[in-house]
Amino acid sequence: MGKIERIEVPAADRDRLESLVGDRNTSQKVVWRARIVLLAGEGLRATEVAGRVGTSTLTVRRWRRRYAQAGVDGLLKDATRPPGRKPLTAAVIQRVVDMTLHEKPPRATQWSVRSMAAVTGLSHTSVQRIWHAHGLKPHLVKTFKLSTDKPFVEKVQDVVGLYLDPPDKALVLAVDEKSQIQALDRTQPGLPLKKGRAGTMTHDYKRHGTTTLFAALDVATGTVLGTCMKRHRHQEFLRFLRVIHRNTDKRLDLHLIVDNYATHKHPKVKAWLEKHPRFHLHFTPTSASWLNQVERFFALITQERIRRGAFTSVPDLESAIMDYLEHHNADPRPFVWTASASAILEKVARAKQALESQH
Structure with missing residues (x-):
């Protein structure tokens, strides 16, 4: 038989330990420690004590040693941890x-x-x-450009007003062209995505030409009217205006948010608009494409369909774009504009002030 692991527990200590076990205000962990010492004092082996208390033999031996070193008081508090590094000043x-x-x-x-x-x-x-x-990320940098457009304030108020308070009996359309979309094909097939490994694609590619996506985002519904054309001159913009005209309710006025690209202000475009008075063009400030919601849609289609696509020809690319539009319009979700014109103008003013203070 193995050696009995008895420890000596004086009568005074036993009375105190039994009092701790019977006191409802004693924490459960102290009750366990007191029971360990009481049972060990009766000569029970560590394995037997562990079985009765419901703990491990390692824990039993730890608290036997603590009692031997510090008495009953040693059972009432946890051991202090070794000091770690000093906190930074x-x-x-x-x-x-x-x-x-x-x-x-x-x-x-x-x-x-x-x-x-x-x-x-x-x-x-x-x-x-x-x-x-402190929210510091020195490895990151964001690009920016402040508009120098003289009627900047008026244009911001005009465009944001269309988003937050659109006119009655009218459609608000965010319109622009995504030009020079390249039909790129990879020189070799890549490997598919698998557990523990990203999908792969070659860094080099074959060029098969370009196309331009003309798009009109209905701000209220999120649907997109789009078509692809080879170029993006005023002739193509006029063709797209006619597409919009044919595919919208003739009883509604059309408020088109566009940028300052020269084709949007061409004399022939102006002449066509005069003959179609339901069309109203609202220009974003220069260097402020972020005000046009269709740019957000262009970012989506680029990320989800174009950037990682492989296209063997321009028709192949255009087919993929139109397929994306069809799926998008099957379950459209509008972008929700929340910033007021005053909030935007205040933020721009703070940015200008901060820049001026640095120079």
């Missing part, structure tokens, strides 16, 4: 933030975790935590 954190915002690393245009850690003597994870806490 506010001064150190502020230094990292200031360097990230106002300084550049040697031989680089932006900080990386490694370069900041090397300069400050901090760990990579410390730098990452500081950047995350």
Whole structure:
């Protein structure tokens, strides 16, 4: 037989332990520890104690040792953990933030975790935590361009007004051309997506020509009227205006949101519009294509159908585009414009002020 794992429990300790077990206010974990010591004091082996208490033999031996070292008081609190790294001081954190915002690393245009850690003597994870806490992402940059259009305010108010408060008995259509869409075919077949591996496609391709997608997004319903043409001159724009005219209710006025491309202002286009007074063109400011909702649709079709497609000819590409339009219109969902004109203008004003303060 194995050695009996008895520990000596003086009468005073036993009374105190039994009191802890019987007290409703004692936490459950302290009750378990007290029972472990009481049973061990009766000479039960660790395996027997573990079975009765419902824990592991490792836990039984741990609390036997704790009692032997610190008595009953040692059972009432958890062991303190070894000290970890000292927390970063506010001064150190502020230094990292200031360097990230106002300084550049040697031989680089932006900080990386490694370069900041090397300069400050901090760990990579410390730098990452500081950047995350302060919303700093020095590896990212966004492009922008502020419009210099003199009637910028008036145009923003006009276009946003159509989105937020469209006129009665009228359609609001966001219209534009997505030009130079290339029919690209890959030089070799790629591998399909599989578990643990991304799909592949060759980086080189064969060019088979280009097409232009003319599209009119119905702001209210999300449906898109579109057609592909070889070029995008004023002649093609006129053809598309006629397509819109044929495919919309003649009793409704049409408010078209367009950009400042020269074809939209061609004399022949103006002459046609004068003969069709239900057409009203609303121009976005220069360098402000983000105001035209159809640009969001162009981003979708590019991401979902064109960018990773393989097309053996222009007709093949155009067929794919029209198929996408058909599926889109089967379950259209309009984009919901929420920003007011005043909110947009205030944001632009803040951006200009911030830029001017830097120069």
